Amino acid sequence: MDLYFSAVGKKHFELLSKLDISINYLRSYFEMRKKQNFVTHDNVSKYFLDSGAYSAKNLNVDIDIDEYIEYIKKHKQNFEVFAGLDVIGDVSASVDNLLYFEDKNLYPLPTFHYGEDEKYLAYYADKYNYIALGGMAGQGTGTNQLIPWFQKIFSKYTEVFFRGFGITNIRLIKMFPWHSVDSTTYLNGSKYGHIIYDGTQIHYSKLSLIDQWEELTEYLDKIKITLHDFKYSDSTARDVFNIIQMKKFEKICENSIKNINQQSIF
Numbered sequence: 001m002d003l004y005f006s007a008v009g010k011k012h013f014e015l016l017s018k019l020d021i022s023i024n025y026l027r028s029y030f031e032m033r034k035k036q037n038f039v040t041h042d043n044v045s046k047y048f049l050d051s052g053a054y055s056a057k058n059l060n061v062d063i064d065i066d067e068y069i070e071y072i073k074k075h076k077q078n079f080e081v082f083a084g085l086d087v088i089g090d091v092s093a094s095v096d097n098l099l100y101f102e103d104k105n106l107y108p109l110p111t112f113h114y115g116e117d118e119k120y121l122a123y124y125a126d127k128y129n130y131i132a133l134g135g136m137a138g139q140g141t142g143t144n145q146l147i148p149w150f151q152k153i154f155s156k157y158t159e160v161f162f163r164g165f166g167i168t169n170i171r172l173i174k175m176f177p178w179h180s181v182d183s184t185t186y187l188n189g190s191k192y193g194h195i196i197y198d199g200t201q202i203h204y205s206k207l208s209l210i211d212q213w214e215e216l217t218e219y220l221d222k223i224k225i226t227l228h229d230f231k232y233s234d235s236t237a238r239d240v241f242n243i244i245q246m247k248k249f250e251k252i253c254e255n256s257i258k259n260i261n262q263q264s265i266f
Contacts, residue, residue: 190235
C-alpha cells in the first residue's frame with residue numbers, strides 16, 4: 001500500500017530532511033493553480049495530484065477543466081497519478097469530465113463517491129483498473145457506516161485497485177486491502193495531543209511510561225528536543241513522529257482480503 005500524506009508544511013519537510021525520511025505527498029491543483037512552477041522536495045518519493053474539487057466547492061469557486069488539463073500536461077512528469085475533475089453532487093457531470101480528459105488523451109483516476117449509484121462504479125471498473133473511493137467527508141459517515149460499504153466494494157470488485165481519499169481512521173486504513181490511501185491523521189498530534197502508538201491513536205497522557213518508550217527516546221535524541229517539548233510545545237515533532245509511525249502501515253499487504261467480512265481484527 002502507498003500511503004500519501006497531505007497538508008505537509010515547510011517545518012515538517014525540514015524535520016523529515018534532517019531525519020533523511022521520504023514520504024509520498026498529495027498536492028492539490030486548486031491550491032497550486034496560480035503558481036508558475038511546481039516545487040519538488042528531495043524527500044518525496046511519489047507525488048499524487050488531486051484536483052481540489054471538494055475544497056473549491058466549499059469556497060464556491062469553479063475549477064476550469066481546460067486550465068487543469070494544461071497544468072497536468074505541463075507537470076505530469078512529476079506525478080505518479082492525477083485525479084479527474086469531479087463535479088461534487090453531479091456524478092453525470094463528473095463522467096462527462098472524465099470523457100473530456102480521455103478525448104485529450106489523458107486518463108485520470110476516476111472517483112466513486114459514497115452515496116452514488118453503483119452503476120457508475122461498474123462503469124469505471126469496466127474501463128479502469130484503479131479507482132478512488134471518496135465523498136465520505138461531511139456525509140455523517142462514521143466507521144460503522146463505511147465498513148459495510150467498503151466490504152461490499154472490495155468483495156465484488158476483486159480485480160480493481162482502490163485508493164481511499166481522505167481516510168483518517170486508522171482502523172479503516174488497516175482493515176482493507178488499499179492500493180493507496182491519503183490521510184492527515186498524523187496532524188491529530190498537534191490538534192489533540194495524540195500520538196500513534198502500536199497502530200492506534202492515543203493521547204500521550206494515557207501512554208504509561210512514555211519516557212521509557214525506546215523508539216520515542218531515540219527519535220527525540222535525533223532531533224535534539226526534550227520529552228517535555230514534545231508533549232507540550234513542539235507540534236511539528238509530534239506530527240513527524242506520527243508520520244514515521246503511519247509509514248509502517250505501508251507494509252500492509254494489499255493482496256489479502258481474508259478478513260474483509262469481519263468487523264475488524266485490529
